[in-house]
Amino acid sequence: MKIIYYEEDDILFVEMSKGPIVRDESVSWNVNIGYTTEGIGEITILDARKIGMYPLQIERVVSEAA
Secondary structure (H helix, E strand, C coil): CEEEEECCCCEEEEECCCCCCCEEEEEECCEEEEECCCCEEEEEEECCCCCCCCCCCCCCCCCCCC
8 A cells, every 4th residue: 555645836746566457436526536446546536635634534443452
């Protein structure tokens, strides 16, 4: 997985797979999903900082061994 933020354009790009994109779908005016034959390949979010999607906050769940 690769995550790139283009600050000058306020675009967040998340690449999940390096496979070729076979279909693009706009979820809303500022979110686009690129699909590979296996599933989601990439997500592009416009105005990412403006809508609160960047900076990312990743939560990690730590489970205790019994």
